[in-house]
Amino acid sequence: MDVLTLTIFTTTLMLLVGLIILTSYLMIRREGSSKSGSDPYLCGESIDDFKAYISVGSNNLYWGSVSATLKKFYEVLRDKLHTGVLNDWLVLMGLWFSTAIIISFIVVSIGG
């Protein structure tokens, strides 16, 4: 078996199991007393206080925490490299390409 056939085969098995679970789920599921259309669960708070937050902005999804984690990295990128001066951009691209060439040279010479 090659890896492509294996992937197709395992995906088929996965879909089969998923279908069996989904069918059993739909069979045992009963609609509850709370009819669909009721307000989201907000720990007893009034929905009016939360209206602005019902839909969380895409900016707040994970960008906030990622940028908090990589703050120093962004500061270097923004303040030192991305200054808007053309010469800085040339230096950045020159550094980047030379690093890539050095890495590929090492990889090729070691890997043969």
Added chain:
Amino acid sequence: MVSAYEILLAVTSVLVYPGLIFLVVIGLLTQWFMRKLVGRLQNRIGPKYVGPLGLAQPFVDVLKLMFVKEELSFRGRLDKFLAIFMALGLGALATAMLFTPISPYVVKAPYDVIAFIYLMLWTTIAFSLIGLSLSNPFTVVGSSRLLTQILFAEPVIVTSIIATTLVLSRNSETPLSIYSSIVNPKLDVLGLVVIALSLIAFLLAVMVKTMIKPFDIPEAETELAGGLLTELSGPTLALAIMLHYSEIAFLTLIATLLFLGGPYPLSYGDYLGPLVIAVKYLILLFIITLIRASAGRIRIEQASSMIIKYMLTVSVVALIIASLA
């Protein structure tokens, strides 16, 4: 050409042993073990009432959610969408068990580690989409936190698995194959270093991926009222619990088989082999539970920095050593 017998064997393996039913049962027993151990470590009793030592408690909890508790619907919720992805997540875990030698029907191919990792990613996708298919702000924030955690933790899991299979399946007929790495491992001193580093990174990343304290940031009960799981009830919550604990059981079992050599020093044919695997499994689970019981929740950016500093670095070093060895 695949015979009817082989298809029957594959379907039985994926549905019963070591697939769906086995994984769910082991997952719920794992839940009992973790709850009991955390209870004892924190001077509480833990599960007690149903079965000897409360052993049947997780099973009864899930059955009650399935057949007794009602399902509540809320505005803007995509019910079927939720269930489809959770079912696919469980299906993917059950199928991924066929890569291991404990399965009567084994799938293997050169470079099959890619397919294995692809199947492992389905549970992550399922959990991320739970939050995004509900309109509750708590679940959306929980889901965003999970996505952030996983953005950093998933590369650790992938890197440590690739580094280990690279070392163990060297000179094998099927390179980078999970099955040949587990059954015919080729080990030297450098290989041992790689496996030790990968195991540490993998175990910690499993805690992040499965939201175990101190990384339970996406479901943070005191802050987010349950985060991802806030609006789930009845059979949907039962499905989420089964998926969650099956994932913990699956990843710990993979760590036992791939990094700790399965039944080593015995072989897979030995009748005491399963006992050795069970002991190693419980040791790993004990370490995870010990950290869970003794640590408090950390903030999301602390978790992300911790993952980069102590897990990603370790797994990348392991991968570099593995590729040079």
